[in-house]
Amino acid sequence: MENGYFIRPESCEGIVEELDCLESLLAELGASFVRRHSFIGTVYAVVDEEAVGKLEERGYFVEPSNELRALYRGASQPSQ
Amino acid sequence: MKNADYRLELKRRNHLRKSIEECRPGGSLELIVEVDGRKKDRAVSVIEGFGKIRHVYDFIDYVSFECDFRDAYGIANVSTRGYSELSRALRRVEASSVFHAPKTVEGCRVELWNLSCIGAYEARGYASGAGIKIAVIDTGVDYSHPELSGRFGRVKGYDFIRSNDEPVDMNGHGTHVAGICAGTDYGVAPGSTLYSLRFLDELGSGSESDAIASVEWCLENGVHIANMSFGSSLASSAFEQACYVAAENGLVLVAAAGNDGGEYASYPAAFGESVIAVAAVDRYKRHAEFSNMFITNDVSAPGVGIESSYLGGSYAVLDGTSMAAPHVSGSVALAIEVLASGSVNDLLERTCEEIGYDREVFGAGLVRADRMVAEAVKPGFYGLVDMIKSIAW
Known part of the structure; x- marks a missing residue:
């Protein structure tokens, strides 16, 4: 099953070449979506669990992306 | 009809009459009409002959539509000659009100x-x-x-x-x-x-x-x-x-x-x-x-x-x-x-x-x-x- 993960090189955070290399690897692993967050040296990708294992084996730090929700309560009372 | 209901009905009729009077000749007016829920489709097709439908509400038996000054007058008095088919389709005719956010006398909204x-x-x-x-x-x-x-x-x-x-x-x-x-x-x-x-x-x-x-x-x-x-x-x-x-x-x-x-x-x-x-x-x-x-x-x-x-x-x-x-x-x-x-x-x-x-x-x-x-x-x-x-x- 595919999920979204944040992936970054353990050693050299934010080095452009490292991220290029990571993106190539993600393409090889069949990632269905890839987005680079350059300012924190991290790549977000949607991959399966097998790919996560391979990324971790190669020394990448991998953590799951979470769902965020709007923080309001109660019914609205439109008053026009 | 209870006194309170009667007063509300009277208010609605006065509002309708006033809205029509204030409507300039050539201008248009939005009306809300109660229709027979079992014959809603028929009522809608009749109303379409008199104005532009704005909303057909699913959860209540009402329809809102926009019509010109002259038709608004005729519809408000559905017994008037020429509106007999309409009179069979409608139960109640009201003018749609316009709502505003509250304002103070200085023209600013009330203090929040x-x-x-x-x-x-x-x-x-x-x-x-x-x-x-x-x-x-x-x-x-x-x-x-x-x-x-x-x-x-x-x-x-x-x-x-x-x-x-x-x-x-x-x-x-x-x-x-x-x-x-x-x-x-x-x-x-x-x-x-x-x-x-x-x-x-x-x-x-x-x-x-x-x-x-x-x-x-x-x-x-x-x-x-x-x-x-x-x-x-x-x-x-x-x-x-x-x-x-x-x-x-x-x-x-x-x-x-x-x-x-x-x-x-x-x-x-x-x-x-x-x-x-x-x-x-x-x-x-x-x-x-x-x-x-x-x-x-x-x-x-x-x-x-x-x-x-x-x-x-x-x-x-x-x-x-x-x-x-x-x-x-x-x-x-x-x-x-x-x-x-x-x-x-x-x-x-x-x-x-x-x-x-x-x-x-x-x-x-x-x-x-x-x-x-x-x-x-x-x-x-x-x-x-x-x-x-x-x-x-």
């Missing part, structure tokens, strides 16, 4: 308790947030809303869900939040410039990756304040790192403390120093029972029964720490506009009104836009007030 409570009206005498950019990272914003249309420039922001630059709200939450930040009458900083960064969907949920991309957009576009009225009990170190880097680069991040009501962490509010975490209080400055109590809470702001802009040009009342956070974003915008030197985060906490001793519940206290602006213009002003108070004590 939440803005009074934080001293926003006084603060707006000295600053409006002019030149300050606030990004509402949320469900999008209805930027055609009369409260908000003047706040947006050519660039509206970005929609990270649909990957386009039309971040329109389809939930209502973001429009409400934006109205509190900078609405013309309902907002704290009506002179500021707004950007809508849409990453929460119609149901109010979204991914961390899109939230991070929104923060990145703020850095790339010189945004001063990012309002984040959303959260989760879990967060990645990537999002924490994003907030840290953004704060280090001068972006003021304001987040809602969470609505779980207990001693729970909600992220990004609980990320610590990089994010200003805002708890909610009610109109009596009491802790809102739903507002999270956590060590990272920085300040409190009104979050119960808050009226602001909503979808389709309307207004709505909502509760939540989502509503508290934009009071702080707006106050920070006012202060930054006039801040001579120093950190706005320090200024925010130093000028809070003490409303309780429990830091995990209230943070440093209630945000006070008036004190922030006064202190930003003249550093030491509120320190002096405190000193005089302590001597008097």
Whole structure:
């Protein structure tokens, strides 16, 4: 099953070449979506669990992306 | 018919008669008619012969339509010759009323308790947030809303869900939040410039990756304040790192403390120093029972029964720490506009009104836009007030 993960090189955070290399690897692993967050040296990708294992084996730090929700309560009372 | 019902019916008839009389010849009028629910389709087709249908309501047996002055007169007196078919289709004819937001005699809207409570009206005498950019990272914003249309420039922001630059709200939450930040009458900083960064969907949920991309957009576009009225009990170190880097680069991040009501962490509010975490209080400055109590809470702001802009040009009342956070974003915008030197985060906490001793519940206290602006213009002003108070004590 595919999920979204944040992936970054353990050693050299934010080095452009490292991220290029990571993106190539993600393409090889069949990632269905890839987005680079350059300012924190991290790549977000949607991959399966097998790919996560391979990324971790190669020394990448991998953590799951979470769902965020709007923080309001109660019914609205439109008053026009 | 009971007396009360009779009086109401009489009022409706008078309203209809008056509306028709006030309608200029050649002008049009919107009518609401009650129809037989079992013959609704037939009634609609008859009405179409007299005017333009506006709404056929599913949940009630009413239809609204627009017609010209002459037909409105005839329909109101359905026994008049030529309207016999219509008279069989209709049960009751009423004029559609026009609703307005309340106004005072000076032409301004009535004072809103939440803005009074934080001293926003006084603060707006000295600053409006002019030149300050606030990004509402949320469900999008209805930027055609009369409260908000003047706040947006050519660039509206970005929609990270649909990957386009039309971040329109389809939930209502973001429009409400934006109205509190900078609405013309309902907002704290009506002179500021707004950007809508849409990453929460119609149901109010979204991914961390899109939230991070929104923060990145703020850095790339010189945004001063990012309002984040959303959260989760879990967060990645990537999002924490994003907030840290953004704060280090001068972006003021304001987040809602969470609505779980207990001693729970909600992220990004609980990320610590990089994010200003805002708890909610009610109109009596009491802790809102739903507002999270956590060590990272920085300040409190009104979050119960808050009226602001909503979808389709309307207004709505909502509760939540989502509503508290934009009071702080707006106050920070006012202060930054006039801040001579120093950190706005320090200024925010130093000028809070003490409303309780429990830091995990209230943070440093209630945000006070008036004190922030006064202190930003003249550093030491509120320190002096405190000193005089302590001597008097």
